[in-house]
Amino acid sequence: MFKNLRTGTKLILLCAMFIISIGATTYNLVAEKRIAISFARKELVGSKFLAALRIINVALLDSKPFDPLATESDSSRTKMIEALAAAQSAAAPALQTAESSQALSNTLSRLGPNSSSETAAVDALAKIQQLAMRIGDDSNLTLDTDLDTYYLQNILVDQMPKLLGLVGELQLAMPKNAGASVSSNESKAHILLVHGLIVSSASEIKDNLTAAYRGNADGNLKRAINSAYDSLFSALGAYLAGSKNGVVDGVSAGGTNDALGRLFGAAVNASDSAWAESQSQLDRLLQVRIDKLLARLRLSLAVTGALVGLSIVLAVMTYRHIVRPLERLEKVASTVRETKNYDLRVADNSTNEIGRLSSAFDEMLAELAAARDRERAEQSEIARVARLTTMGAMTASIAHEINQPLTAIVANGQAAQRWLANTAPDLGEARGALSKIVEDGRRAGQVIDSVRTMFKKGGVNTDRIDVNELIENILALTRGQIQKEGISIRTDLGRDVPCVLAGRTQLQQVFMNLTMNAVEAMGSNESRERLLAINTAVHDPGNVVITVGDSGGGIDSENLDRIFDAFFTTKSDGMGMGLSICRSIIEGYGGRIWATRGESHGSIFHVILPSVSS
Numbered sequence: 001m002f003k004n005l006r007t008g009t010k011l012i013l014l015c016a017m018f019i020i021s022i023g024a025t026t027y028n029l030v031a032e033k034r035i036a037i038s039f040a041r042k043e044l045v046g047s048k049f050l051a052a053l054r055i056i057n058v059a060l061l062d063s064k065p066f067d068p069l070a071t072e073s074d075s076s077r078t079k080m081i082e083a084l085a086a087a088q089s090a091a092a093p094a095l096q097t098a099e100s101s102q103a104l105s106n107t108l109s110r111l112g113p114n115s116s117s118e119t120a121a122v123d124a125l126a127k128i129q130q131l132a133m134r135i136g137d138d139s140n141l142t143l144d145t146d147l148d149t150y151y152l153q154n155i156l157v158d159q160m161p162k163l164l165g166l167v168g169e170l171q172l173a174m175p176k177n178a179g180a181s182v183s184s185n186e187s188k189a190h191i192l193l194v195h196g197l198i199v200s201s202a203s204e205i206k207d208n209l210t211a212a213y214r215g216n217a218d219g220n221l222k223r224a225i226n227s228a229y230d231s232l233f234s235a236l237g238a239y240l241a242g243s244k245n246g247v248v249d250g251v252s253a254g255g256t257n258d259a260l261g262r263l264f265g266a267a268v269n270a271s272d273s274a275w276a277e278s279q280s281q282l283d284r285l286l287q288v289r290i291d292k293l294l295a296r297l298r299l300s301l302a303v304t305g306a307l308v309g310l311s312i313v314l315a316v317m318t319y320r321h322i323v324r325p326l327e328r329l330e331k332v333a334s335t336v337r338e339t340k341n342y343d344l345r346v347a348d349n350s351t352n353e354i355g356r357l358s359s360a361f362d363e364m365l366a367e368l369a370a371a372r373d374r375e376r377a378e379q380s381e382i383a384r385v386a387r388l389t390t391m392g393a394m395t396a397s398i399a400h401e402i403n404q405p406l407t408a409i410v411a412n413g414q415a416a417q418r419w420l421a422n423t424a425p426d427l428g429e430a431r432g433a434l435s436k437i438v439e440d441g442r443r444a445g446q447v448i449d450s451v452r453t454m455f456k457k458g459g460v461n462t463d464r465i466d467v468n469e470l471i472e473n474i475l476a477l478t479r480g481q482i483q484k485e486g487i488s489i490r491t492d493l494g495r496d497v498p499c500v501l502a503g504r505t506q507l508q509q510v511f512m513n514l515t516m517n518a519v520e521a522m523g524s525n526e527s528r529e530r531l532l533a534i535n536t537a538v539h540d541p542g543n544v545v546i547t548v549g550d551s552g553g554g555i556d557s558e559n560l561d562r563i564f565d566a567f568f569t570t571k572s573d574g575m576g577m578g579l580s581i582c583r584s585i586i587e588g589y590g591g592r593i594w595a596t597r598g599e600s601h602g603s604i605f606h607v608i609l610p611s612v613s614s
Contacts, residue, residue, distance in 0.1 A: 007410055008323045014414055015315045018421055019308070025423065026304050033297040039140050040290045043153075044283060045094045046139020050132060050156050051279045052087030056080045056108075057128050057164050058272045063111070065118045066171050067261065077111050084108070095138040100131040118172055125165035132161040147215020149285045151208040152278055159208065160275050163201040164268070167239070170194045171264050174243055195240060202236055205229070221281055228270075228277040235270035239263040304423070311421045318413065325354045326406065329361065342369040353409065353441030360445070405444035412436040462589075464499040464612060465507055467536050467546055474511050475534075478519070485519055487530040494537040498611035500544055502589045510582045510593075514548040514605050517578065521552030521603065528601070543591075544611045549604040554597050563595060 005013075059080050060066075088101040104127040110120040136142040136157035144150040173191045209229060213222045242263045325348050332346050342365050348358035416433035419426040471493060475482075482489060500507075515532070522530045531551045539545035555563060564583045586593045591609040598604055 007326060008319060010410075011315060011319055011323060011414070014417075015312070018311060018418070022304060022308050022421075026301065029300055029304075030297065033293055033300075037290055037293045037297075040286050040293065042094050042140050043144065043149075044286050044290075045091050046135045046141045047153075047156075047279060047282050047286065049087050049091045049095065049097070049135050049139070051276075052083055053128060053132055053135070053161070054272065054275045054279065056083055056104075057125075057161065058268060060108075060111075060121065060124055060128075061164060061168050061171075061268045062265070065121055066168055067265070077108055081105050081108050091135075091139075095135060097131065097134050097138055100127070100134045103127055104131050122169060122172065125161075125168050129158075129161040129165055132157050146285070146289065148212045148221055149282060149289070151212035151215065152221070152282050152285070155205055155208050155212075156275065156278055156282060159201055159205050160271065160278075163198065163205065164271055166194055166198045166201060167236075167264070167267055167271070170198065170243060174260065191243065195244065198236065198240060202233060206233070216285075221285070224281050225274065225277045228274040232267075232270040232274040235263070235267040239267040307421060307423070311417065314417055314420075318417070321350070321352070322354060322410065322413065325350070325358065326410075329354070329358055333361070336365065342366075342372060353437075353444065356441075357406075357444055405440040408440040409437050409444070412440065462501050462503055465502050465504055466497075466499055467507075467544055467609075468493040468497055470504070470508060471511060471534055471536065471546070474508060474515055478512070478515055481516075482519060482532065485523065485530065487519060487522060487532050490531060490533045492533075492535040492537075494535070497536050497538060497544055500589070500609040501612045502609065503585075506585045507589075510585050510607070511546070511548070513578045513582055514607075517605075518548055518550035518552070518603075521550050523552075525552055538611075539608055542611060543608050546607045546609075547604055548607075549598060549602060551598070551602040554601055555595060555603045557597070560595055560597070564593070 059076065063076050084101055084105055088098060091097060104124065107120060107124045107127050111124065136153065141153040141157055144153055170191065173187065173194060206229075209225075213219075213226075216222065239260075242260045325346075328348065329346050332344050336342060336344055345362045345365065346358040347362070348355045350358075412433040416430045416437070419429040419433065471491070475489060475491070515534075518532050522532075528551060531549075533547075533549040535547045535549075537545055564579045583593050586607055586609065589609060591607065593605065593607050595603055595605050
C-alpha cells in the first residue's frame with residue numbers, strides 16, 4: 001500500500017515520523033538534564049543545612065562548659081534549638097534527617113547548669129557529626145562526581161565537624177582551675193590521644209584541600225579559601241602547643257589557663273571562618289554547575305529547534321522543487337497519453353535533474369508535434385497512423401522508463417534528509433545518498449536519450465557489450481528491491497560467452513524491464529520460494545541466448561503471443577509498453593525475444609542476439 005501512495009503523502013509521513021522522533025529524543029534529553037540539575041539542587045539544600053549546623057557547632061563551643069567564663073543563658077541554647085528546627089524545616093521536603101535533627105535537639109536541650117553539662121556537650125558534638133553525615137548522604141553530597149566539590153564536601157560533611165568535636169573534647173579534658181595540673185596518667189593518655197587525632201584530622205583536611213585544588217581548573221577555589229585554612233592550621237598549631245605544655249612538659253596550668261582559653265577561642269573562630277569560606281565556595285561551585293547544565297539544556301533545545309526548523313524548510317523546499325514538478329510532469333504525460341495533444345509543455349526552467357528531464361520531455365513533445373505536422377502535410381493516412389502510434393508509444397515509454405530512476409531519486413533524497421536531520425548529521429551517508437541521486441538522474445537522462453534516439457534518424461550508437469557484465473550491473477542496481485521482496489537470485493552466466501553489438505543503454509532497458517517484471521510477478525507468491533533465475537549461454541556459433549525466469553503465477557497460454565503487443569497488459573496499473581519496447585529494441589539489433597511458461601510454475605523470457613567475433 002505504501003508504494004502506491006503519492007510522493008507528497010510519503011513526504012508528509014516522513015516529516016511526521018521525523019518530528020515524532022525529534023520529540024522523543026528531546027524529551028529524553030530534557031529528562032536527563034533535569035535529573036542532573038535536580039541532583040545538584042539537592043546538594044545545595046544539603047549545603048545550606050550544613051551552614052546552619054556550622055553556626056550551631058560554633059555557638060556550642062563558645063558556651064559552657066567549653067568556656068568557663070561564658071555566662072549561663074537559656075537563650076543561647078534556645079537559639080541553637082530554634083536554628084536547628086528552622087534548618088530542618090527548610091530541608092524537610094528533600095532530606096530524611098528529621099530523626100537525627102530531633103536527637104541533636106534533645107541533646108542541646110539537656111545543656112544547662114542543673115545537668116551533667118560536659119557529658120551533654122560531648123554528646124551534642126557527636127550528634128552534630130552524625131547529623132552532618134546524614135545530610136551528606138541524603139543530599140547526594142557524598143555522591144558528588146566533580147573532584148573539587150567532592151573533596152570540599154568531604155571536608156564539610158565529615159572532617160570539619162569531627163575536627164571541632166575533637167577540639168571541644170580536648171578543651172573539656174584540660175584542667176579548669178588555676179594552678180591545677182593533669183595528675184592522672186589516664187587523663188594524660190586521653191589528652192595525648194585526642195591531641196594526635198586532631199593532628200590526623202588536620203592532615204586529612206590538608207590532603208583533601210590539595211585534591212580539591214587539583215580538581216578546580218580555574219584556581220579560584222584555592223585563592224578563595226587557602227588563606228582561611230592557613231589561619232586555621234596556624235591557630236590549631238598554637239592551641240595544640242599550648243595544651244601540650246600542661247601535659248607533656250608538666251607546666252602548671254595556673255599561669256596558662258586564660259591563655260589556653262584564648263587559644264581555644266582563636267582555633268574555634270579560625271575553624272568557623274574556614275568552614276564558612278568553604279561553605280560559600282561549595283555553594284558557588286554547585287550553582288555554577290547548575291547554571292552550566294541549564295545553559296547546555298537551553299543550547300541543546302536551541303540546536304534541536306534549529307535543526308527541526310531547517311528540516312521543515314528542507315521538506316517544504318523538497319515538496320516545492322521535487323514533488324510539485326513531478327506532479328506537473330506526471331499530469332502532462334497523462335494528458336498527452338489520454339488526449340494525444342503533443343502541443344502541451346511542462347515548462348520547467350530549473351537546471352536540476354527534474355528540470356533537465358522536463359526540458360527533454362518538452363523537446364520530445366515538440367519533435368512529436370513536428371512529426372505530426374509533417375504527417376498531416378504528407379496527407380498519407382498510413383504514415384499518419386504509424387507516426388501517431390509511434391508518438392503514443394514514445395510518450396508511454398517515457399512515463400514507463402523514467403519511473404524507476406525517479407523513484408530512486410526521491411528515495412535517496414529522503415534518505416539524505418534523514419542523515420542530515422540527525423542531532424549529529426552523518427555527512428558521509430548523506431554524500432552517498434546524493435551520489436546515488438546524481439547517478440539515478442544520469443540514468444534517467446540516458447533512458448530518455450535512448451528512447452529519443454529510437455525515433456530519430458541515424459539510429460543508436462552501438463558498442464561491443466559483454467552480456468555477463470551487463471546482467472551483473474543490472475542485478476546490482478535492482479538488488480535492494482529484490483532483497484526487499486525476499487527474492488533469491490540464481491545466476492548461471494556462461495563462460496566464454498561472446499560479446500554482442502548493441503546500444504548499452506537500450507540493452508540495459510530490456511533486461512531491467514525483464515528483471516523488474518519477474519520481481520513484480522512474484523509479488524503475490526506466498527506459498528513457494530521466490531526465485532529469480534538468469535542464465536547466459538552460447539546458443540549456436542553465431543548467437544548468444546539470455547533467459548530470465550521467475551517463480552510467479554506464470555502467463556496464460558492465450559496471452560503468450562500477445563504480451564509483446566503495444567498497449568496490451570495484464571497489470572491493473574500497466575500501460576502495455578514495456579515488453580513492446582523490449583521487442584522493438586531486440587529486433588532492431590537482429591535478435592529475437594519470446595516467452596514460455598515454466599515447467600511447474602512461473603514464466604521464462606528468452607532473448608537471442610547475434611554475437612560478434614573478438
